[in-house]
Amino acid sequence: MRNFLLPIVLACSLPTVTIAQQQDSLALRHLADEVLTHSTAYENLRTLTKQVGARLAGSPQMVKAEQWGFKALKAAGADTVYLQECLVPHWVRGAKEEARIISNRRDFIPPLNILALGNSVGSGSAGVTAPVLEVASFDDLEAKKDQVKGKIVFYNYHFNPTYVKTFHSYRDAFIYRAFGASRAAKYGALAVIVRSMSHGANNNPHTGAMAYDSAYPKIPAVAIGLQDADRLSDRVKNDPSAKVFLRTNCRMLQDTIGHNVIGELRGTKNPGQFITVGGHLDSWDVCEGAQDDGAGCVQSIEVLRALKAIGMRPTRTLRVVLFANEENGTRGAKKYAEVAKTRGEKHLLALESDGGGFTPRGFTSTMDPALKAKMISWKPLFEPYGMHDMGEEGGGTDVGQLHAAIGTPMLELYTDSQRYFDIHHAAGDVFEAVNKRELELGAFGMAGLIYMADLYF
């Protein structure tokens, strides 16, 4: 009923709002025209994905990506561009993983399509060979805890198709990827296999970060593609002789040095105050990281370019931050927040794009209720661009660090999420999966929100 009741408030204040909103409406139209006609976001994304490619923290491509970001921010018209150093984790996959079902039956069994989970330990060169215990959930694991010892635990938790917003399915399912290994190791498991967090129609496994609980042994953890998950499940149920062999070659090395790449557009009136807009520069090692989160980077750069190009430069200093290492450490954002706190910086708001460059539907946010009500009152201005969702609580992982450190109001662009988990952290996250206009409409939405906040917050 939220969206249902809210407009009453707006309607009551209609006469006084209208004139200002007409001016704002024209300004936003001008901004949209600029982005939809002259955006460089799509071509920037092409060079990031095709010339740099996969760029996990600690990889050589991480350094190339930083150089790319530096140049792109300069080209967009930033007054100043600089690197902010931070320590980042350095996890490497090593040689390609392998896994297969071993059975006393004589049928041909194709290999299993797996990917080690980020931050996980390798299996050692001998690999792990063990019977498989399939569990449907953590509750099911607890019920079967006496059978876990010496087994490979297979979390076959299905991505829930009935959530309309797929991020809700993700929030529901990702705990098996993040915490499944230690939960199983507690009862003596030798390794875990996790069904990929996806509605996808192909068999690509989806990696992503996991973490160990130091109370238990660190065991190998892998993701498996959806079709192979079904195949493995069938086999386990129907073939008592079945075991799985898996070998992963990943390991965590010593922390290394990475950088947030920061470009500033000096504020016209209050250059000592800041508006942060950003995405994360790192990606998983198995894809081009086009939607996650090349899109957020190039959209943030476009915000700066467009606002400057048509003379709508904010009164506060606009800071575009390409965050280092969101995927497996959030170290870039932590550093950024720490520095802002130490310096006593005043931030008006921090806006992130990390839900892919899909058609924008609005914003999620966490901020003071009075500010939020103000933002929601802008809804009629954003609806002509298909953005109707202004009220939902939220905010991004990276801007969340600044919010936690100094209370900055935080927002995340909320996008149409139907296609995101088809490709998320998987081989399909490539440039070709991004639509130019969807990407641009999102960049416009971000620029528009910043324009309004700078005027009215």
Place this chain on the structure above:
Amino acid sequence: MRNFLLPIVLACSLPTVTIAQQQDSLALRHLADEVLTHSTAYENLRTLTKQVGARLAGSPQMVKAEQWGFKALKAAGADTVYLQECLVPHWVRGAKEEARIISNRRDFIPPLNILALGNSVGSGSAGVTAPVLEVASFDDLEAKKDQVKGKIVFYNYHFNPTYVKTFHSYRDAFIYRAFGASRAAKYGALAVIVRSMSHGANNNPHTGAMAYDSAYPKIPAVAIGLQDADRLSDRVKNDPSAKVFLRTNCRMLQDTIGHNVIGELRGTKNPGQFITVGGHLDSWDVCEGAQDDGAGCVQSIEVLRALKAIGMRPTRTLRVVLFANEENGTRGAKKYAEVAKTRGEKHLLALESDGGGFTPRGFTSTMDPALKAKMISWKPLFEPYGMHDMGEEGGGTDVGQLHAAIGTPMLELYTDSQRYFDIHHAAGDVFEAVNKRELELGAFGMAGLIYMADLYF
């Protein structure tokens, strides 16, 4: 301001609306769960696109598609399935078209990527060779009318990127494809080349229907890819010696017989009244017609399957119509409307899906204002599924025939339109361009609208 003022009306009637809406809300949730969990739409689309493929009216695949539709409707649980015969145009492309720039300069010039427009005449085996007159619009053509004689007229009208809804760009641009040939023939042109109606990032030409004005000679008409359009424009501007050679081999044969494929789910209370839901079964000959309009066909079939499967069968008879020949004649819909009128059928509403199986955003419609207000009052029920756009005037080409004949309220599913014209009537309109969940959400929206209309209209 439409969306801004409307909710006041809703808010005033809040207390009485709430209880009924809660029941409706639960019913819609039940329906959404069914579609998102058990839909056969995506697999139906796979067989239509991969086993039948391109299916222009008059082609052998048209017959195969009718057989596919018959089977699919039976499998979905229709009480009755039958074919409704109609005459359809029979246009054939013939051998692949060719076009190239001819110049006195010695540089290498790659061939031009063209497609004859649907319904157009062929060039004859000698082809057409002539200098090119580029025009930006019909106004520009009129200004240059004295230069047209003996030339190939090149309509280089750009698809407007500043419209948010891409169908508005299409409405703006398609007149050059539809009417450009005769407008140029009037002044003695030998052929026309039309810039494709697309925001796309590739060079695929986009075909589509054209029509001749019988007052002027019928001249060949082709579409050209965007990159080649830019290349041709550069050449025409910079190389006075440039001519274009083009040859097309298409022709219109005698009308032949096609069929609407109709499946009925008998109404529980008023089986003699009807609700029509449909898409068109034909597609252009150069693609799989997955978004246009295989999606609309499988969604319409899914509406029947889902409503029946969970016992939400409408009180009126639900008629799923897979219309013959929307693309170059609308003959199927005309026949359907004619028969409905002759029989004096009473139709509660007619709903079409022909904007692709993208994320649904709402409905466009044309109906009595009181009915429309009622439909708009359901907005809070559809918003949780991302459907916010309930008010815009519109309706589809096929249901428009029924509306014109007997005044039936007509609606069209309104979808996220950003990607549609990347692939519309072009080689890229294949199964892989359709996302399973987006398709299913649209089918749910259609089923939900029909459920509500059957209760309250």
